[in-house]
Amino acid sequence: MIIIMKTGVERDLIDAVVDRVQELGLSANVIEGEERTIIGVVGLPLPPTLDEMFEVMPGVENVVRVTKKFKLAGWDFHPQKTTITIDDLIIGGDGITIVAGPCSVETEDQTLETARAVAAAGATVLRGGAYKPRTSPYEFRGLGERGLEILARAREETGLKIITEVMTPSDVEIVGQYTDIFQIGARNCQNYLLLEEVGKAMKPVMLKRGLSLLIEEWLLAAEYVMAQGNPDVILCERGIRTFENATRNTLDVSAVPVLQSLSHLPVFIDPSHAAGKRAFVGSLSLAGIAAGADGLMIEVHPSPDHAMSDGAQSLDFVEFAELMPRIGAVTEAVGRGSSVPSTPAI
Amino acid sequence: MIIIMKTGVERDLIDAVVDRVQELGLSANVIEGEERTIIGVVGLPLPPTLDEMFEVMPGVENVVRVTKKFKLAGWDFHPQKTTITIDDLIIGGDGITIVAGPCSVETEDQTLETARAVAAAGATVLRGGAYKPRTSPYEFRGLGERGLEILARAREETGLKIITEVMTPSDVEIVGQYTDIFQIGARNCQNYLLLEEVGKAMKPVMLKRGLSLLIEEWLLAAEYVMAQGNPDVILCERGIRTFENATRNTLDVSAVPVLQSLSHLPVFIDPSHAAGKRAFVGSLSLAGIAAGADGLMIEVHPSPDHAMSDGAQSLDFVEFAELMPRIGAVTEAVGRGSSVPSTPAI
């Protein structure tokens, strides 16, 4: 950590900071520049709020933390890329994983029909919400456990793995009885008690980025899961909130290489929530793969204009089937393959 | 609701939209402009996701919702401003309410000492976190129930009301046994199950604005609480996330008059979390009152540079005592008084 003193502060303020550093069992290296003095703080481990502590001392201009606050999610102690294996499905390996399905599980027919369609087109994981967070209390909130049963039936029939959202700690057990992957939604990305609960559950967790979360904060959220012993976290960029409103959110496609430079965890893109309009989902899917994402999560519905949620951004079966070979072409162009050994039967 | 068709779409696309409107039991008024056709949809109640449903229909350019999605939080069905009464304390009335105290309850001494100091300076509510959400899993997380007990002791001794954060639905009961006001933190502003749980608890709820929440979404979050039967919601603006990083967050002071134009609920300002640096807390406090806020929530700590959280933005007792008369002067300038009848013993 580096403490930058204000211009021309008196000697005793500098001494006070140095004393405080030493009081904490750390050591201080003082560098006197022409304009300012800076103090390098060395020693381990640094308390997490050490920077705040020094920022308020008289004469201090600024404090810069050198070490990252996340440990388990970073490369330093885990120099291999994380791959997650669920039976024959490998996430984060050489291949690309395509997750597809409806926003909400509405009926058994709708879900099974969609599962068959996305499997036929080459998806290997089925998404579908049984517990839905909705901005308004007056909207459809999901089928609950009945929805989980329907997803399980779809898995049985199609062989797809399933992913579904869990919204609150007390639901982790029931959702964990059915799902292959827990999904933590954007609004719950800093719901720390929920993160810890799925951290104890020992099934892979897909952590969607909060609407205005810094990448470093997102990795700290992943750290919450990992600190409970669960190493299998997938990060999913789904658009951030900016001033631009031509799209529902702004896909931060740069998050893919940025995350890959900071972390060994697999990175997915959700083009559907980013775009908010189905017409842009194809372009964003291809952009995500080209940027290096390990997978995509795409909303697909048998009849988007009758969907109970997110219809505007869902593809229908034909649109999804037409998009998949385009995704395949870009996947190949960036030197990657599919996440399952077998060739999908399109 | 208004449906705007694309330029030059054919008749049958317009008819399809009209048919769909009628199929839903609503009526459609078609206006043919020189360039475009627009369709006004009339009828009640409009399903909450009706706009999404029409946005995906072929030929539709855009859909504009005319009615607001929130009902209970708005003026339409509640033409008087909400005032919340807790014993002799009135929030949202003619007077201004000052909430003050430490970020976290750390020890009994620290809390009681702070309670006495802020009461002496004129605050009427004590804040203090017993359950703390922290960005990193390695930071101090609060004392839990022991913290609640300390707050209750401070109330007993000073007569201050208390407010403390609740982070998860299963904690609502225990926190409710101690607190006068539930605080929902910014990160949980869209934790809907938590909102519903405090909605059932029938004690006032202060709902802090999420980091990048639109004002309309914030009112919908309040609606979640109110829809459970709890009318006593206080909205607290605490800074939003923008590109500017000279302050921890950007205080959206305009939220005060905007909320007051849309809602009857009391509006508070938290200058401490907005500023992130104690040097700016005074200016933002005065700005908040001048803009029309019903109260302030200010972090105060006996020794900010030894605080276990948020030390950089906490005032010490002297700073707080010096700020209070300045707040008083602006309060008077905007024609408002204090929220308690008695004169504080400064």
Place this chain on the structure above:
Amino acid sequence: MIIIMKTGVERDLIDAVVDRVQELGLSANVIEGEERTIIGVVGLPLPPTLDEMFEVMPGVENVVRVTKKFKLAGWDFHPQKTTITIDDLIIGGDGITIVAGPCSVETEDQTLETARAVAAAGATVLRGGAYKPRTSPYEFRGLGERGLEILARAREETGLKIITEVMTPSDVEIVGQYTDIFQIGARNCQNYLLLEEVGKAMKPVMLKRGLSLLIEEWLLAAEYVMAQGNPDVILCERGIRTFENATRNTLDVSAVPVLQSLSHLPVFIDPSHAAGKRAFVGSLSLAGIAAGADGLMIEVHPSPDHAMSDGAQSLDFVEFAELMPRIGAVTEAVGRGSSVPSTPAI
């Protein structure tokens, strides 16, 4: 245009709005809903500030403009995609155009050496700043006309077209004597007098997006150029300003499909200014092409760590030469070719 009245306004306020509409020679269609009245305004042409005029009338809740404010940049009156031809170079056609070169023209050697390297790797346009906008008045500001001469020499030797920035109306003439394409920088995207001056100059104009410009405002900026008679505008997305600071700016890759849905103008991506760090330039280049961009503008410098500006985001010759075949592979995967008929001699 649609005027939405407040809930329960009295008849005479509605009448006043209708009168005002008719006073302007337009016609008003009144739709009375259960809760509100809305008024559709029909007639052409609508004055550009008509919405503001009605927003302030008593009883009016909101005004929604139906027609777009830009005309020349939109599809309505120009149903074919714009292609720009400069000798044998076609921009916006089937192929992809790669613009490359240093941020600033520093010396003749540096520029010629770079021109040869990027031409050999397959670029067809050379970028280089002779007049540089710099955030601080104490930074290098470019060589001025001497820089333009050097660019012209590089064109002569390599056959590359050249693009260079013009910063102020009075420089349009001198820059126009040398350049093939005018570049308008992000900071000047709403410098309307400059836009009009290049609009009169009748050479293609690349208009970089302002740091926080809405896509609609950007198209209106293009409209300024086009309204002077110059149809050859290229839009270049170069990252917008958001809360995230892991990258210099946030590349809004969605702008590519959004612009293509609204406008016939060619769209480029500048991955260098978006990323701000060379390690991310490759990923963003591929993402841009995959999203459908018509070209890329990439900063290349013989020795980035000795560059006088933007060294951190510039590729060296080897990095650029290695990136080009990867770009080529994605270009092919999305079914597009190169913008010049001949095969580059790598």
Place this chain on the structure above:
Amino acid sequence: MIIIMKTGVERDLIDAVVDRVQELGLSANVIEGEERTIIGVVGLPLPPTLDEMFEVMPGVENVVRVTKKFKLAGWDFHPQKTTITIDDLIIGGDGITIVAGPCSVETEDQTLETARAVAAAGATVLRGGAYKPRTSPYEFRGLGERGLEILARAREETGLKIITEVMTPSDVEIVGQYTDIFQIGARNCQNYLLLEEVGKAMKPVMLKRGLSLLIEEWLLAAEYVMAQGNPDVILCERGIRTFENATRNTLDVSAVPVLQSLSHLPVFIDPSHAAGKRAFVGSLSLAGIAAGADGLMIEVHPSPDHAMSDGAQSLDFVEFAELMPRIGAVTEAVGRGSSVPSTPAI
């Protein structure tokens, strides 16, 4: 400047950085921590792009600049607050300055009438645009020199000082023949050639903040003016662009104390452009004064709903006259007076 090396980099990369520092005539202090090495760079003056230069060297994680890039605008070399005197008007002194007037000069009657009204209510400077930047090329662009003449006539009659916008370097001379204060609009805040031109003109300059300009960048823009020898710069916060759209822009009221901590220049607030709606102008005016602003700039029009620009955010004469005493009360509450000795004849 501090250079932070990556974890575990080899000795020769550290040596290479140290060599480069010394090559530039600066000295390097190496601090070896448990995890990382950091290098303090000492010596003056540091080249402005030194940080970029080191950021790209192998093994470097991050570079932190310790010294501020702006000099003339900061407190270090100018420890007194700047006050600007124009005849008997003092800006930035103990008192508050109220600038008021129409967005655009439309006619002589409209301008004179407004001038009389705002003078009677206590304003001391008249605003009015003769050259207008407009988002669309099809909107009213101002009366040009005729507008300047009208402003001069209003000054003659009322004794108000005048402020008007200059949009391009070649207009500085003509505008300077009439105006008392140059206004640089938000869109031109980084139009560096314009900044330099008004820097040479030796009349006070009000520099409005660019829509998404960091405070540090804004001070660097002021530095452009000051570096030409003109010390009289007023900074005017007018709202920044954020995700929230309930107001036209988001007033960053914290900018007032932040600027005052960094700079000796006077700071104004423009509540009209920030709010975009007249109903919020009053609250934001009071908030600005309470936060410590040296003045306000408020749009006033004889008949806002007939204004040729910005009608929605303009106050009429009655609204302005009613607001002024409320501003006066808050001014007094924060211990400041009016900027002119005489009492305005209300």
